[in-house]
Amino acid sequence: MKFALSDEQISLRDAARAFLAELPGPHAMTEQDGAYNADAWSRIVGEQGWTSILIPADHGGWGFGRMEMAVVLEEAGRKLTPSPLFSTVALGVTAIDTLGSDAQKAEHLAAIAGGATATLADQGSVTAQRDGDGWLLSGEAVRVIDGDTAEILVVWTNAGAFVVPGDAVQRARVPGLDTTRPLATLRFDGLRVSDEARLPGADLERVRLSAGLLLAAEQVGGAEDVLDVTVDYTKVRKQFGKPIGSFQAIQHACADMLVLVESARSAVWYAAWAMDVGAPDAELAVRTAKALASDAYFRCAGSAIQLHGGIGFTWEHVCHLHFKRARAGMALLGEPSVHRAAVAAAMLDGDSAWT
Amino acid sequence: MDMSFSAEEELFREEVRTWLGEHLVGDFARLRGRGGLGDMDAFVEERIAWEQELGRGGWTGLAWSKESGGRGASLVEQVIFLEEYARSRAPGRAGHIGEGLLGPTVAAFGTDAQKARFLAPILAGTEIWCQGYSEPNAGSDLAALQTRAVRDGDNWVIDGQKVWTSLAMVSQWCFVLARTGAGSSRHEGISCLLVRMDQPGVRVVPIRQMTGNAEFAEVFFDGATTPVDHVVGPVDGGWKVAMHTLAHERGASTLGQQADFTNELRALVQVAKDNGAANDPGIRDRLAELWMRLKVMRLTALRTLSAHDRGELPREAMITKLFWATWHRDLGELAMDVLGPDAAVLREGHDHDLHRLFLWTRSDTIYAGTNEIQKNLIAQRALGMPR
Numbered sequence: 111m112k113f114a115l116s117d118e119q120i121s122l123r124d125a126a127r128a129f130l131a132e133l134p135g136p137h138a139m140t141e142q143d144g145a146y147n148a149d150a151w152s153r154i155v156g157e158q159g160w161t162s163i164l165i166p167a168d169h170g171g172w173g174f175g176r177m178e179m180a181v182v183l184e185e186a187g188r189k190l191t192p193s194p195l196f197s198t199v200a201l202g203v204t205a206i207d208t209l210g211s212d213a214q215k216a217e218h219l220a221a222i223a224g225g226a227t228a229t230l231a232d233q234g235s236v237t238a239q240r241d242g243d244g245w246l247l248s249g250e251a252v253r254v255i256d257g258d259t260a261e262i263l264v265v266w267t268n269a270g271a272f273v274v275p276g277d278a279v280q281r282a283r284v285p286g287l288d289t290t291r292p293l294a295t296l297r298f299d300g301l302r303v304s305d306e307a308r309l310p311g312a313d314l315e316r317v318r319l320s321a322g323l324l325l326a327a328e329q330v331g332g333a334e335d336v337l338d339v340t341v342d343y344t345k346v347r348k349q350f351g352k353p354i355g356s357f358q359a360i361q362h363a364c365a366d367m368l369v370l371v372e373s374a375r376s377a378v379w380y381a382a383w384a385m386d387v388g389a390p391d392a393e394l395a396v397r398t399a400k401a402l403a404s405d406a407y408f409r410c411a412g413s414a415i416q417l418h419g420g421i422g423f424t425w426e427h428v429c430h431l432h433f434k435r436a437r438a439g440m441a442l443l444g445e446p447s448v449h450r451a452a453v454a455a456a457m458l459d460g461d462s463a464w465t
Numbered sequence: 466m467d468m469s470f471s472a473e474e475e476l477f478r479e480e481v482r483t484w485l486g487e488h489l490v491g492d493f494a495r496l497r498g499r500g501g502l503g504d505m506d507a508f509v510e511e512r513i514a515w516e517q518e519l520g521r522g523g524w525t526g527l528a529w530s531k532e533s534g535g536r537g538a539s540l541v542e543q544v545i546f547l548e549e550y551a552r553s554r555a556p557g558r559a560g561h562i563g564e565g566l567l568g569p570t571v572a573a574f575g576t577d578a579q580k581a582r583f584l585a586p587i588l589a590g591t592e593i594w595c596q597g598y599s600e601p602n603a604g605s606d607l608a609a610l611q612t613r614a615v616r617d618g619d620n621w622v623i624d625g626q627k628v629w630t631s632l633a634m635v636s637q638w639c640f641v642l643a644r645t646g647a648g649s650s651r652h653e654g655i656s657c658l659l660v661r662m663d664q665p666g667v668r669v670v671p672i673r674q675m676t677g678n679a680e681f682a683e684v685f686f687d688g689a690t691t692p693v694d695h696v697v698g699p700v701d702g703g704w705k706v707a708m709h710t711l712a713h714e715r716g717a718s719t720l721g722q723q724a725d726f727t728n729e730l731r732a733l734v735q736v737a738k739d740n741g742a743a744n745d746p747g748i749r750d751r752l753a754e755l756w757m758r759l760k761v762m763r764l765t766a767l768r769t770l771s772a773h774d775r776g777e778l779p780r781e782a783m784i785t786k787l788f789w790a791t792w793h794r795d796l797g798e799l800a801m802d803v804l805g806p807d808a809a810v811l812r813e814g815h816d817h818d819l820h821r822l823f824l825w826t827r828s829d830t831i832y833a834g835t836n837e838i839q840k841n842l843i844a845q846r847a848l849g850m851p852r
C-alpha cells in the first residue's frame with residue numbers, strides 16, 4: 111500500500127513544471143487568432159515527448175501509464191498552456207489505442223509519436239453507409255476539441271469509429287467559452303473512406319472514461335493554480351491597513367478551496383491507478399474523479415475572482431481564463447451530474463451490494 | 466503508487482476477521498452496532514467487558530509501540546483493523562479516550578513509573594479515561610482555561626470546573642489541564658494532571674444532549690487531590706503535552722472513521738430503496754455525491770498515511786477533520802430527506818438510528834476543533850496566510 115507519487119513521477123512533475131514556466135503565458139498564446147503557438151508545441155513534442163507517454167513502446171512511445179500522463183496534465187492545467195496536448199493524448203491516442211487494430215495502431219500511434227496531432231469527434235450526427243468495399247461518412251460532428259487543426263481525426267458513427275485525415279473534412283472553429291481550448295464543427299459530405307479506416311473496437315465508453323480522467327487531472331492542476339494565485343494575492347493586497355489574507359472570511363474561503371483541491375487530487379490519482387491496473391471499481395473511480403475535479407475547479411475559480419475583487423474581473427487577469435476553462439471542461443466528457451447519476455445507478459439499482 | 470494490500474496485510478485482515486467472528490458471540494453478540502457516536506452511554510458495563518475481551522486478545526493498543534505493551538501495528542494494519550471492526554459491526558469502544566489520547570500522551574511524555582502504572586490497565590480495559598480540557602470559558606480558546614492546581618505537600622489540590630467531558634460518569638480517571646504556575650497565563654504555567662474520579666473532591670453532573678441522552682458531563686473539582694508525581698510532562702509545561710494529545714484526536718486515530726460511515730451510508734441506501742426515496746432524482750444525486758466523498762475520505766487518509774511513512778505531515782492531513790465532520794453532518798441531513806414526511810415522526814428501528822445520526826452529527830462539527838477552527842488552522846498552517 112503506497113498512495114503517493116514515485117520518485118520518477120515526482121521528477122517528471124518537476125521537469126514539466128520547470129519547462130512550462132519557460133513558455134509564454136496563456137494570454138500571449140491565445141490573443142492573436144487563437145492559433146496555437148507552434149514553437150511551444152514543437153518543444154512539447156520534441157523536447158518533452160509528452161505525446162509519447164501513453165503510446166505503447168511497440169509503437170514508438172514510452173508505454174507509461176495514465177498516472178504519468180495525469181502528472182503532466184496536472185502541470186499543463188496549472189499553466190493553462192494552450193496546446194493540442196490534451197486532445198492528442200487524451201482523445202486521439204486513447205481512442206486509437208482502445209479501438210484500433212494492430213495495423214491501425216502501428217500507423218497512427220507512430221505518427222503521433224512523431225509529432226502528429228489527433229482528436230476524437232464523438233458528439234453529433236455522423237453516419238456511415240456502406241459504399242462498395244468502403245464507406246461514406248455524412249453529417250456533422252460538434253464540439254470537437256481542436257477539431258479545426260487536428261491532423262488525425264477519429265470519428266464516431268452509427269457503424270463505429272473511423273480514422274480520417276483532418277484535412278479531408280470541412281471544419282470550422284466555433285466561438286468557445288474557453289478561449290484556451292478551441293472547439294470545432296466538422297462537416298462530412300459523403301466523405302468516402304476505405305474499410306481499413308474503420309476501427310474494430312466498440313468500447314467508446316471506455317475511451318470517454320479514460321479521457322474524462324485525464325481531463326480531471328488537468329482540472330486539479332487548474333484548481334490548484336487558482337488557489338495558489340489567490341493565496342499569494344491575499345498576502346500582499348492590503349485593505350483596512352492589513353493584508354486581506356488576515357481576514358477570516360478570506361481565510362475560510364481559501365481553506366474550502368484547499369479541501370476541494372486535495373480531495374479531487376486523491377480521486378484523480380486513485381482513478382488513474384485503478385484504470386491502469388484494471389481494478390474492478392475503475393469506472394466508478396473515474397466518475398468520482400471527473401465529477402469532483404470539475405466541481406472543485408469551477409468553485410475554486412469562482413472564489414478566486416471574488417477574492418481578487420475588481421482586478422479579478424478584468425480581461426488581463428488569469429482568473430477568468432481558469433473560470434471559463436473550468437465551466438467549459440465541466441461540460442465535456444460528462445457533466446458532474448451525469449457521473450453522479452451513473453454512481454447512483456450502481457448504488458441503488460443493482461441488486462449486488464456496493465462496497 | 467500501489468493501492469493493493471500485501472499478502473501479509475491480507476493475512477492480518479483475515480486474522481482480525483476471524484477473531485472478531487469468534488468473539489462477537491454470546492453476550493457480546495447483542496452489542497453489534499451499539500455504543501458508537503451518539504450512543505456512547507448504551508451498554509456501558511457490557512462494552513467495558515468487551516474492551517477487556519479485546520485486551521485479552523491483544524487487540525487494544527494496536528498503534529502503541531511494543532515497549533508500551535501495544536502491538537506496534539503499522540498504520541496500514543490499523544486501518545485494516547478499523548475497517549474489519551466496522552464491517553463486523555463490533556460495538557463502539559468504551560476505552561477509546563484512554564487508548565487513543567491518554568495512552569499515547571503518557572507514552573510520549575510520561576515517566577517510567579507513569580508508564581508502568583497507567584498503560585497496562587488501559588490495554589486490559591480495566592481503567593476508563595476521560596479528557597478534562599474544555600471549561601465554561603475555555604472552548605475553542607483552550608488557553609483561557611481557569612482550573613487551578615496548587616501544590617500541598619505530596620499532593621496537588623485542584624479547584625475548578627470542566628465541561629462537555631465525554632464519558633466522565635463511567636471513567637475512573639481524568640486527564641486534567643490546570644494552571645499550576647504562579648502568575649500563569651494563556652499557554653504558560655499549565656500542567657497536565659492525572660486525577661482519580663472516585664474521590665470526594667470530584668463531582669460529575671451528566672448533561673443531557675439534544676439527542677436526549679447524556680454522553681458528556683460537567684465535572685466539578687472542589688479540593689480534589691492527586692499525587693505530585695501524577696503530572697504528565699513538565700510541571701507548567703503542559704501546553705505542549707495538550708497539543709500533542711489534540712494532534713492525536715484530529716489525526717491518525719480518525720483514519721478508520723470512514724469504515725463506520727460506510728455502514729451508515731449503506732443503511733441509509735437500504736431505507737431509500739425500501740421507502741421509494743431511491744427513485745427521487747434529487748435524493749439519488751445526493752447519495753451519489755456522498756458516496757464519492759466517502760471514497761475520497763478513505764483515499765485522502767491513505768495518502769496521509771503514505772506521507773507519514775516518509776516522515777512528512779502533508780497539508781492534505783490538515784483537511785481530514787473538517788472533511789469528515791462535514792461529510793457526516795451532510796449524511797445526517799440527507800437521512801431526514803430520505804425519510805421524507807416520516808422525518809417528523811420518531812419510530813423504533815432504522816428510523817430511530819437515522820434520527821440519532823441526524824441529531825448527533827450536529828456535534829461532529831464542534832468537538833475536536835470546530836469547523837471554523839479547522840479552517841483557521843488550514844488557512845494559517847497549510848496555506849501560510851497571515852494571522
Ligand SMILES: Cc1cc2nc3c(=O)[nH]c(=O)nc-3n(C[C@H](O)[C@H](O)[C@H](O)COP(=O)(O)OP(=O)(O)OC[C@H]3O[C@@H](n4cnc5c(N)ncnc54)[C@H](O)[C@@H]3O)c2cc1C
Pocket residue numbers: 595596597598599601603604605606628629630631632681828831832833834835836837838841
Ligand atoms: C459531543 C461533544 C463531546 C465533547 N467531549 C469533550 C471531552 O471529552 N473533553 C473536552 O475537554 N471537551 C469536549 N468537548 C468540548 C469541545 O472540545 C468544545 O465544545 C469545542 O472545543 C468548542 O468549544 P465551545 O463549545 O466552548 O464553543 P466556542 O469556542 O464558544 O465556539 C462557539 C462558536 O464560535 C466559533 N469560534 C470560536 N472561536 C473562533 C475563532 N477564533 N474563529 C472563528 N470562529 C470561532 C466556534 O467555531 C463556534 O461556532 C465536547 C464537545 C461535544 C459537542
